[in-house]
Amino acid sequence: MASDRIAVAAPIDNRAAGAPRSGQGTIPWAIKGELILNCNCTVFCPCVVSLGLHPPTEGHCQTWGGVRIDAGHYGETDLSGLNIGLLIEIPGMMSRGNWKVALFIDDRASDAAYRALVDIFSGKAKGTTGLFSVLVGEVIGVERQPVSYETDGKTRHITVGRKIEGVVYPVGGKDPDEDIVIRNTKYWMGPDITVATASKGRVRAFGRVWDFGGRSAEICQIDWSGPGKG
Template identity: 35%
Template sequence: MSTQWQMHGDYLESCNCKGACPCLFLGSPTEGNCTALVGWHIASGRYGDVDLGNLNVVVALDSPGPMAEGNWKVVLYLDERASDSQQEALGAIFGGQAGGHPELLGSMIGEVLGVEPMPIDFVIEQGRRHLRIGESAGAEIFAIEGQGGEEVVIRKHPLAVAPGQDLIVAKSRALRHQSHGINMDVSERTAYYSPFSYTGP
């Protein structure tokens, strides 16, 4: 019998695309391929009897073309504070083996380059998000100011990490990752953030 699970919290993503990433709209990345960091802070959650609250997860990915076409290469980073049972649960969920929306995202993975426990910090501030993975990788993003000082929002986009949520449009101050052949060191590129809520199976 499949394990029941649920979680909610905040997520962010930042990639090497210039302007709004066309992958959200099933288009081609502006740079040919799309390299990105996607991070989740789980405010509360459970996998069966395993508590997943206050843990973080990051995926570093390289998509050779439009993300909806799949064949991603990914590295999955799991919060090093997690116990063995928590890491097993997070690996199953974010690896796409436990159902729910992560299973759909997981179906686009062509190759898993690594699954590693790492120190992960996910800082939430007004109009800003900061993700750090270990000592040298991470993303710092800030919301773009729209009309009347309001946030710029995308909704009902076809390719969504957090379906049903309004996506806040942001820009990176820094985006860095140099491991497993997924390399990026850019700024002033695409970024987004929003709440998320997943359940499975």
């Protein structure tokens, strides 16, 4: 399937030529659902508990992620049922910024939903994800892709076209029925992070070829909103 790709070397402006400003940063929005990340850290990502003040285990961060939106809106635009794929590179400590990010928007999204999700995940919509506008130094691309986010028991299966293929599941604890969860954090994604790993974490996009099977992963229930929050 052909993709809509925006080659981006500057901040995104998703308005059509001559269109009025979209009200970025003033439109009420909310997303509830789940987010997973799989990165190159060899043990559980230290960014969660250090809030980005400790470097990744490899000195730099390479991450892919998926977001499942169970319920969401941007103004009057419904975002429920859509999925998002992410690719993130961070040269050192998370808190120091200069991130490079690629965004993959569910190809089922309407044009209005597409624009809304770009605003939210670029930080322009402010609120919970507003920090992206400070931390992200370069958006390397935005594409429409078929994004699948499925749960089988405790295992999450993610595919983003032919770009990302991931299988993530919680790390086992002494009680097999209870996940290992780091609770009550100030992490930007959400306060409770399930410690996970990936049996598959393959990326082939924007010149990156990664395989993070067996590496660190996170599962988080998200409840994000804006513009007044964050």
